[in-house]
Amino acid sequence: MNFKIAVLPGDGIGPEISAQGVDVMSAVCERFGHDVEYSYALCGADAIDRTGDPFPEETFRTCLWADAVLFSAVGDPRFDNDPTAKVRPEQGLLAMRKKLGLFANIRPVETFDCLIHMSPLRKEIIEGADFVCIRELTGGMYFGEKFERDDRAYDTNAYTRNEIERILRVAYAYAGRRRKHLTVVDKANVLASSRLWRKVAQEMAPQYPDITTDYMYVDNAAMRMIQDPRFFDVIVTENTFGDILTDEGSVISGSMGLLPSASTGEKTPVFEPIHGSWPQAKGKNIANPIAQILSVAMLFEHFCLTEEGAAIRQAVNAALDANVRTPEIQIPDGPFYGTREVGAWIVDYIRNH
Numbered sequence: 339m340n341f342k343i344a345v346l347p348g349d350g351i352g353p354e355i356s357a358q359g360v361d362v363m364s365a366v367c368e369r370f371g372h373d374v375e376y377s378y379a380l381c382g383a384d385a386i387d388r389t390g391d392p393f394p395e396e397t398f399r400t401c402l403w404a405d406a407v408l409f410s411a412v413g414d415p416r417f418d419n420d421p422t423a424k425v426r427p428e429q430g431l432l433a434m435r436k437k438l439g440l441f442a443n444i445r446p447v448e449t450f451d452c453l454i455h456m457s458p459l460r461k462e463i464i465e466g467a468d469f470v471c472i473r474e475l476t477g478g479m480y481f482g483e484k485f486e487r488d489d490r491a492y493d494t495n496a497y498t499r500n501e502i503e504r505i506l507r508v509a510y511a512y513a514g515r516r517r518k519h520l521t522v523v524d525k526a527n528v529l530a531s532s533r534l535w536r537k538v539a540q541e542m543a544p545q546y547p548d549i550t551t552d553y554m555y556v557d558n559a560a561m562r563m564i565q566d567p568r569f570f571d572v573i574v575t576e577n578t579f580g581d582i583l584t585d586e587g588s589v590i591s592g593s594m595g596l597l598p599s600a601s602t603g604e605k606t607p608v609f610e611p612i613h614g615s616w617p618q619a620k621g622k623n624i625a626n627p628i629a630q631i632l633s634v635a636m637l638f639e640h641f642c643l644t645e646e647g648a649a650i651r652q653a654v655n656a657a658l659d660a661n662v663r664t665p666e667i668q669i670p671d672g673p674f675y676g677t678r679e680v681g682a683w684i685v686d687y688i689r690n691h
């Protein structure tokens with residue numbers, strides 16, 4: 339294949355992990371005989387500083403030109419600590435998702451055998467946990483009507499039947515390819531929008547007789563996820579709940595720096611870690627690049643290039659097994675491997691296996 343990739347490094351640790359993702363992409367393309375062309379574009383605080391816009395028109399055009407976007411992270415303490423700021427880096431990420439129609443965010447949560455003992459959760463609870471959260475990404479509170487004035491503010495959690503149906507179809511397709519168990523997570527005991535989710539899901543469930551559909555309130559799901567994560571196969575949920583539950587899910591895997599995602603829908607798909615720009619780690623060469631690197635694996639798999647994806651996954655597993663890990667998952671008194679060293683080791687492995 340001849341890949342055209344838009345690279346959006348963003349802010350904080352973004353550029354450091356982005357570089358590792360690009361190197362892995364190039365190594366896989368070289369090994370499997372694909373051509374790849376990159377075009378870099380601005381997003382987030384970096385884009386605000388240079389253009390005043392967190393998602394400039396030129397960045398949008400670059401995304402449309404590309405077959406896939408490799409996105410890293412946006413966000414900056416200057417804005418985090420200023421609730422009055424009118425333009426914010428995160429608006430760039432949201433504009434990208436909305437303008438590209440990326441309504442389905444696929445967030446797999448898996449364990450790595452060699453990291454199981456490092457989780458604050460007991461081994462017998464998390465061993466074998468393997469689920470995927472299908473997060474609706476272009477609706478709900480993130481995009482509903484907002485109001486902010488003086489001492490009153492609100493966000494509207496609006497969903498339409500169409501928005502719910504299309505994300506449920508994605509979720510059922512995943513459940514069909516996996517262990518055939520779909521959990522619809524909502525707050526239907528309180529929220530009108532959740533009641534629409536549950537109604538639509540109940541209407542659709544009979545169309546998928548081989549799949550078990552169950553319904554769970556989000557508060558219960560938050561508990562169940564760390565009490566009994568193996569219960570879950572596919573979770574489908576609205577934008578806000580999916581955001582929160584997947585950060586929680588990262589504790590099962592062992593680090594925020596391990597969870598990739600794919601955002602898909604109408605236009606160019608985006609492959610992005612679930613974590614943020616971790617500003618405190620910027621420039622320190624300590625951010626784990628694996629979430630970004632596994633996002634590249636998801637990119638190849640999106641194009642049905644499963645061997646390419648598997649080569650990346652094998653290299654990541656080998657690095658973790660060999661203790662080639664960034665500090666947050668390194669064993670006590672283990673060697674130091676930074677963002678660059680972990681990335682380079684994985685690239686070498688891909689080249690030589």
Ligand SMILES: NC(=O)c1ccc[n+]([C@@H]2O[C@H](COP(=O)([O-])OP(=O)(O)OC[C@H]3O[C@@H](n4cnc5c(N)ncnc54)[C@H](O)[C@@H]3O)[C@@H](O)[C@H]2O)c1
Nearest residue numbers: 411412413414418594595612613614615616617625626666
């Ligand atoms: N997709 C995105 O671009 C995205 C996602 C979440 C947060 N943000 C933004 O990022 C900024 C910081 O937010 P935050 O501190 O709440 O979340 P964060 O995900 O940036 O960091 C939270 C914690 O997760 C861990 N972590 C994150 N990335 C890691 C990595 N690669 N390797 C190892 N550990 C890692 C660190 O312990 C860190 O303290 C904010 O501006 C926020 O808006 C952006």
Ligand SMILES: CC(C)[C@H](C(=O)O)[C@@H](O)C(=O)O
Nearest residue numbers: 413428431432581612613614
């Ligand atoms: C930065 C923010 C807008 C974003 C979200 O909430 O979607 C992030 O937390 C994520 O999970 O990708």
Ligand SMILES: [Mg+2]
Nearest residue numbers: 581582585612
């Ligand atoms: Mg998040």
